[in-house]
Amino acid sequence: MSITITSTVIDISPAIRERIESRFAKLARRQVDLITPHVIINKEGLKYQVEATAGVRNDTLFAKAEDDNLYAAIKDLGQKLERQLNRYADKPLAQRAVAAGAAGAGIASADDTELTDEEAEFDYEFDEEE
Numbered sequence: 709m710s711i712t713i714t715s716t717v718i719d720i721s722p723a724i725r726e727r728i729e730s731r732f733a734k735l736a737r738r739q740v741d742l743i744t745p746h747v748i749i750n751k752e753g754l755k756y757q758v759e760a761t762a763g764v765r766n767d768t769l770f771a772k773a774e775d776d777n778l779y780a781a782i783k784d785l786g787q788k789l790e791r792q793l794n795r796y797a798d799k800p801l802a803q804r805a806v807a808a809g810a811a812g813a814g815i816a817s818a819d820d821t822e823l824t825d826e827e828a829e830f831d832y833e834f835d836e837e838e
Contacts, residue, residue, distance in 0.1 A: 715749035718778075724749075727779060731786030732762075738797050740764055747785075749778070756781045760789060764796055 711732055713720050728747055735742065743763035750757045758781045759772045769792045773784035 712744070712746045713749070714747070717751040718749060720749075724778065724782075727782050731782060731789075734786065735762075735789055735793055738793050740793060740797050742769075758782055758785045760785055762789065764793070767796060769793060769796070 711729060713725060713728055718724075732742065732745055741764070743765075745760065745762040748759045750759075755774050755776055756778045757772065757774045758778070760770070762769045769789055771785050771788035771792065773781045773788060775781035775784060
């Protein structure tokens with residue numbers, strides 16, 4: 709995977725590049741293809757700001773982390789991207805579960821909304837007790 713790393717305030721050392729690549733390698737374990745990952749490193753005052761964007765199929769992941777220590781900011785950035793990627797990867801499973809639950813529950817159609825006299829009486833009595 710080719711990661712584009714840019715910075716206007718510091719030179720990208722091999723150690724920084726390796727740290728960023730190792731965080732993205734950890735993301736690759738989810739078996740979701742990351743499209744053109746790009747990392748931007750800035751410094752405002754004493755804090756480093758690290759931003760990353762990575763395309764995934766039909767979506768884009770974006771995360772931003774800030775810390776006094778550059779390596780800690782990279783770690784936070786990786787954790788944020790990992791959470792987003794987990795959510796993205798698990799989304800189809802959640803949608804299938806919701807769809808299966810709705811189909812299994814037998815959602816009432818508009819014709820089925822009429823209440824019988826016994827049901828209406830029961831609902832009325834229940835509301836009075838509250």
